[in-house]
Amino acid sequence: MSTGEKYVAAAYLVVFAAVLLYLVIISLKVTRLERDLAELTELARRRSDG
Amino acid sequence: MLSCAAAALVLLGLGLALLWAPEDADQGISQKIFYVHVPVALTAYACFGWAAWKALRLLWTGDERYDLESYTGVHLGTIFGVLTLVTGSIWAKVSWGVWWSWSERQLVLFLILFLFYSAYFMLRYSLDPGPRRQRSSAVYALFGVVLIPISFLAIRLAEDLIHPVVFTRDGPQMSDSMFATFCVCFAGMLTLAGSLYRVELTGKRIDERVRELRELLDAEPVRQHVLTEVRS
Secondary structure (H helix, E strand, O other): OOHHHHHHHHHHHHHHHHHHHHHHEEEEEEEHHHHHHHHHHHHHHHHHOO | OOOHHHHHOOOOOHHHHHHHHOOOOEEEEEHHHHHHHHHHHHHHHHHHHOOOOOHEEEEEEEEOOOOOOHHHHHHHHHHHHHHHHHHHHHHHHHOOOOOOOOHHHHHHHHHHHHHHHHHHHHHHHHHHOOOOHHHHHHHHHHHHHHHHHHHHHHHHHOOOOOOOEEEEOOOOOHHHEEEHHHHHHHHHHHHHHHHHHHHHHHHHHHHHHHHHHHHHHHHHHHHHHHHHHHHH
């Protein structure tokens, strides 16, 4: 692989890695929101039960 | 649907850029960075422009939902801004032999634009949530948009530039196949940004509603206690 090809690969990989990282962050956020919602549902259920 | 279109266009653009578009006679293989760097940079401008438009709508109508939309636009614009600076530095290193050139107005103005919008988050989180924060953030986002045409036109105002000029008044200075590849890559990056914008905005809205719900549930025992006290 020539030097130019290495730099081209690096530029494309940076963008790919950023999109991948973004998807990981979003999935972690969705997991947190799911946990928060489950917690709030449980709290609301306990309140309604008395 | 938008996510599928984004994935298809990005993959098609990648294939065209690496396999179909011819190598540049002057720069060789390193010119292929153009197909990722320029669409990412233009998408960053589009995100900041979108954020400013939403900020204007907020100031014009007073509708609170534009605040989150403007914030999400700045958020995504900053991410694409980082990618612009990184891919631009890689291209500069292989073409000019340096990672950065302070004498290039285009680069410096983009850095100023990026730092300006990075400071947006400091302003936003230094204020308490509410109308004041919404208005201040909107005014800031709106001021930043002024830097976009300056940054965009800087390359044409510069005299001693080494940054290449591709789009001139005579049209794109490249072959038809190169221009077609660029258009696909740009469309891919825009749809990717649109798709991420929708996901991010939905996430932020749900986050806000969960917070409101938690506050309501936390406040409920206190409200019940006060009502009992008043009745007794």
